[in-house]
Amino acid sequence: QKEVEQDPGPLSVPEGAIVSLNCTYSNSAFQYFMWYRQYSRKGPELLMYTYSSGNKEDGRFTAQVDKSSKYISLFIRDSQPSDSATYLCAMSEENYGQNFVFGPGTRLSVLP
Amino acid sequence: GAVVSQHPSWVICKSGTSVKIECRSLDFQATTMFWYRQFPKQSLMLMATSNEGSKATYEQGVEKDKFLINHASLTLSTLTVTSAHPEDSSFYICSVLLGIAKNIQYFGAGTRLSVL
Secondary structure, eight states, rough: OOEEEEEOEEEEEEOOOEEEEEEEEETTEEEEOEEEEOTTSSSSEEEEESSSSSSETTTTTEEEEETTHHHHHHEEEEEEOOGGGEEEEEETTTTTTTTTOOOOOOOHHHHH | OOEEEEEEEEEEEEETTOOOEEEEEESSSSSSEEEEEEETTTTOOEEEEEETTTTEEOTTTTTTTTTTEEEEETTEEEEOOOOOOGGGOEEEEEEEESTTOEEEEEOOOOEEEEEE
């Protein structure tokens, strides 16, 4: 079993749809949870980060962490064509970036 | 604003030449930087961890003599691809650790290397 698994995609949705992106993990020591967005031929851009369990909202984006289920989600409301990118989940342990792990990424296409 | 500056964004070189990629942290000190490689439509592959003032730690399978990393200051790490070959053509990305507990990575814009 891989340390972090992510829905493979690719995922295509119409403009305005609600998008749900998910990752599961096996290491219970992970405390920091992040979502990155990567456009083609660009470096990943940090979208959201959450410490431990709970929800965090930023505009059209909501990140959820359920540590009891080892499951994290990113929701995108009112999706736009500009949201078309690859989304990577990432997580790390408590101690200064030890064991920083990325998911393989989900390619999202939002169709106008 | 940008946290990390990476340069150049795109480089084309002849086979056998060496190419240097710079990664700078902006307005803060970065004792740890990471170098990644990414092939088209694939995820990030960690190559090495760069530590200021000490030798880099390379991941298994990454040739340290091929990919030279220097982290001589708290704001600059460089990756030199020595004697580049077409199979070294890839997208190279650096990142730094930030956050209160330094548990969040911020990435540079990446460097596209094309070796002819």
